Amino acid sequence: MNFFHKYSSPKHFYPLAGRLIPWFGAITAVLMMVGLYWGLVIAPPDYQQGDSYRIMFVHVPSAWMSLFVYVVMAVGAAISFIWNIKLADVLAASSAPLGASFTLIALVTGSLWGKPMWGTWWVWDARLTSELILFFLYVGYMALRASIDDPRRAGQSSAILAMVGIVNIPIIHFSVDWWHTLHQPASVMKLGAPTIYITMLIPLIIMAIAFQMFYFTVLLVRMRNEILEREKHTGWVADIVDGRG
Amino acid sequence: MRLWLAVREVFARDIVVTLRRSTEVLTPLVFFVIVVSLFPLGIGPEAPLLRTMGPGILWVAALLASMLSLNRLFAADYADGSLEQIALAPQPLSLLALSKVAAHWTLTGLPLSLLAPLLALQLDLSGRAITMLVISLLLGTPVLSLIGAIGAALTLGIRGGGVLVSLLVLPLYTPVLIFGAQTVSGVATGASPAADFALLGAFLAFAISLAPWAIAAALRVSLD
Secondary structure (H helix, E strand, C coil): CHHHHHHCCHHHHHHHHHHHHHHHHHHHHHHHHHHHHHHHHHCCCECCCECHHHHHHHHHHHHHHHHHHHHHHHHHHHHHHHHCCHHHHHHHHHHHHHHHHHHHHHHHHHHHHHHHHHCCCCCCCHHHHHHHHHHHHHHHHHHHHHHCCCHHHHHHHHHHHHHHHHHHHHHHHHHHHHHHHHHCCHHHHCCCCCCCCHHHHHHHHHHHHHHHHHHHHHHHHHHHHHHHHHCCCCHHHHHHHCCCC | CHHHHHHHHHHHHHHHHHHHCHHHHHHHHHHHHHHHHHHHHHHCCCHHHHHHHHHHHHHHHHHHHHHHCCHHHHHHHHHHCHHHHHHHCCCCHHHHHHHHHHHHHHHCHHHHHHHHHHHHHHCCCCHHHHHHHHHHHHHHHHHHHHHHHHHHHHCCCCCCHHHHHHHHHHHHHHHHHHHHHHHHHHHHHCCCCHHHHHHHHHHHHHHHHHHHHHHHHHHHHHHC
């Protein structure tokens, strides 16, 4: 418990994050290079989709991350709301733009892949639609945070919104799912072979871990910035600025 | 007993106060009528087209109209300080907030649902489809008011609050829109609306039991 008590204080978290960033960054770089080379060069082309399926090595991990980050953000928001831990609010605040970016990447790559596959940039496919709504949820969260000046209220208000959102995400997801199955013929959903070959699965998993590590790296950088911004009136930040820290 | 009395008083007071400013009640309704009337101008007056798009148009317009009226839910009470008095009352704020939402729905969702058949006739919907529309609106608009109240409470006293509310609550409205419009459009294909009504009812039960907590928490943060 002592560990958590110490490092949940921004003052102690800041240098710890600084020491962790190079490690996470290095792991990200290595995994990203291995995964991309494996996925783009070594993995065999798909028998139906040719080479265009390779966008999945970016698309699928970012779609996974878009949900993962929302969960992290909502858990951080709940912790900050219930126990009033500043660092958890910093975590939630720094996660939101990253999650929104992952969602946007998933949407853009999905639509780039859809053009050669489905012949159109956008279909109202269940997964695309729920991803789009997830993006709107992120935007709403960030907009609410940005329009409240008082940081304490911004943290608490946006925490409530994040918790309401996480309760609603499964409902929205299944609603869109059922709406889709009732409205659209199944023909658009030809996603190639239903099972995935092991030669494609391994680079996909490597890329997923790489994205995860990338998120942690950038998250730590953003959290450090956020902490400096919030604690700028404290002595220890002044020490760092003056080069004594 | 005092709890029930407080809940009833808040409801009655909100109804009276809102009725005194009757334009606030009428504006969302007029908005509803105008938006629905704009669609035929935009997409063309062919009856088959209107019949297919009608359910979606009516539901989206009703959703926007009820969203536009969210502002009056807490804003006036916040400005004159009575919201703080309500928050200080010994009765649970979640119940009093629920009572305010009920009053809001009575003067927004209910008249919208009753007005909808008239507009549905303009869009050439069948009698059965109109029945479905009214029932689905009666089940769905309370959910919209409950979710919307969370957004309204979160954005109290924030600059640009009106537009912000739409950003916060519209994504959360999607499930209600999907199943609400589906009950009506299903009539054309002969699909049974039972499942859609069951889901709308489930949303309502879920929203009624959970949303008041979120509204109360949001109000406390905003009043801080």
